[in-house]
Amino acid sequence: MALGEYPAEYNPKVHGPYDPARFYGKPDTPFGQVKLGELGSWLGRRSVGGIPSAISRAWWRWQHKYVQPKKTGIAPFLQLMVGSMAFFYMLNYGKMVHHRNYKHH
Amino acid sequence: MLSRLALRSVQEARPFLVAVRPTSTTAVNKATERDEVNFPRRARPVEPGKVRMGFLPEEWFQFFYSKTGVTGPYMFGVGLTTFLCSKEIYVMEHEFYTGLSIFVMAVYAIKKLGPGIANYLDKEIEDIEGSWVKYRQESVEGLKQAIEDEKKAQWEAEGQKILFDAKRENVALQLEAAYRERLATVHSEVKKRLDYQLETANVKTRIEQKHMVNWIVNNVKASITPAQEAAALKQCFADLKGLAPQSA
Numbered sequence: 001m002a003l004g005e006y007p008a009e010y011n012p013k014v015h016g017p018y019d020p021a022r023f024y025g026k027p028d029t030p031f032g033q034v035k036l037g038e039l040g041s042w043l044g045r046r047s048v049g050g051i052p053s054a055i056s057r058a059w060w061r062w063q064h065k066y067v068q069p070k071k072t073g074i075a076p077f078l079q080l081m082v083g084s085m086a087f088f089y090m091l092n093y094g095k096m097v098h099h100r101n102y103k104h105h
Numbered sequence: 106m107l108s109r110l111a112l113r114s115v116q117e118a119r120p121f122l123v124a125v126r127p128t129s130t131t132a133v134n135k136a137t138e139r140d141e142v143n144f145p146r147r148a149r150p151v152e153p154g155k156v157r158m159g160f161l162p163e164e165w166f167q168f169f170y171s172k173t174g175v176t177g178p179y180m181f182g183v184g185l186t187t188f189l190c191s192k193e194i195y196v197m198e199h200e201f202y203t204g205l206s207i208f209v210m211a212v213y214a215i216k217k218l219g220p221g222i223a224n225y226l227d228k229e230i231e232d233i234e235g236s237w238v239k240y241r242q243e244s245v246e247g248l249k250q251a252i253e254d255e256k257k258a259q260w261e262a263e264g265q266k267i268l269f270d271a272k273r274e275n276v277a278l279q280l281e282a283a284y285r286e287r288l289a290t291v292h293s294e295v296k297k298r299l300d301y302q303l304e305t306a307n308v309k310t311r312i313e314q315k316h317m318v319n320w321i322v323n324n325v326k327a328s329i330t331p332a333q334e335a336a337a338l339k340q341c342f343a344d345l346k347g348l349a350p351q352s353a
Contacts, residue, residue: 013138019147027143064147065154071227072153074215078160089195099198105191 007053021060159215 009024034042066076089096155163161178169177189195329337 014140015144016139016146019144022144064150066156067153069150069153070230071151071223073156073223074219075153075156075160079156082160096196096198099196100193101197102193105193 019060021057021064023057 006018007024009026010018011024012018015022015024028045029038029042031042062076062079066072066079157163157166166178169181173180186195190197
């Protein structure tokens with residue numbers, strides 16, 4: 001799938017206007033309902049190339065829920081702040097380890 | 106965000122369009138193939154998702170509720186932070202205390218200024234959206250008014266037709282009047298000419314008669330010889346004498 005094109009399964013006649021938060025492929029069992037035994041086959045059905053689109057859909061779902069409503073509050077801003085704080089802490093963890101106050105925990 | 110609003114207003118208008126133009130050929134408006142069950146139409150929500158403590162989504166708390174009750178997620182958070190801090194996975198270095206101070210100030214600012222700013226921004230959104238809605242409604246009203254005015258102008262034009270009939274009748278009357286006037290003129294002119302002819306004929310007859318009478322009298326007078334005149338006078342004297350004694 002090329003960058004910036006609609007997904008191959010998207011059909012405007014059936015699906016209506018394009019919604020970036022929706023998955024237009026064949027529906028599969030949600031991850032919360034997958035049994036432990038089927039986990040391997042479930043993961044096999046997923047493809048690696050679909051990861052960027054999954055991230056994009058997750059981002060759009062978050063946006064639809066917190067940023068796009070007419071009367072949003074400070075919540076999405078705080079969530080982005082906390083998220084970026086955690087992310088950058090993880091990136092800089094190597095440096096942070098050296099600033100520990102105690103030697104034995 | 107404005108593009109989403111535009112998309113949403115188009116989405117809202119679309120069902121109306123489907124009802125008005127069922128034979129539209131736009132692919133997206135065909136109601137027959139549209140899968141409304143699995144892919145329902147999206148509408149822009151008014152309120153965002155619920156969060157606790159400013160950023161934690163409500164769904165996480167609901168997820169814990171069935172297993173651990175109300176305090177479950179809080180205990181989980183406390184336990185997690187204790188673990189991170191005690192094992193010094195989360196190092197409390199000098200930046201941390203800076204962040205803590207900023208955090209306290211931010212919480213105070215949000216609690217104090219949040220509702221005021223929220224109300225102000227909501228009012229601004231209402232004004233902007235209201236102006237769009239008002240513009241659309243006012244243009245619809247203006248067009249309806251234009252339709253009414255157009256109908257009135259058509260009705261007035263029909264009134265013009267009656268006016269034309271009246272004017273036509275007026276013109277016909279004027280023509281009739283002119284015709285009659287000219288007829289009277291003709292009549293009088295013809296009568297004048299005929300009178301003239303009559304007068305000339307009368308004059309001629311009278312003159313002829315007078316001339317003839319004069320001529321006859323003169324001729325008769327001329328033809329009376331003196332002998333006849335004396336005889337006539339004698340006769341007259343005799344008649345007078347004869348009459349005179351009878352009267353006395």
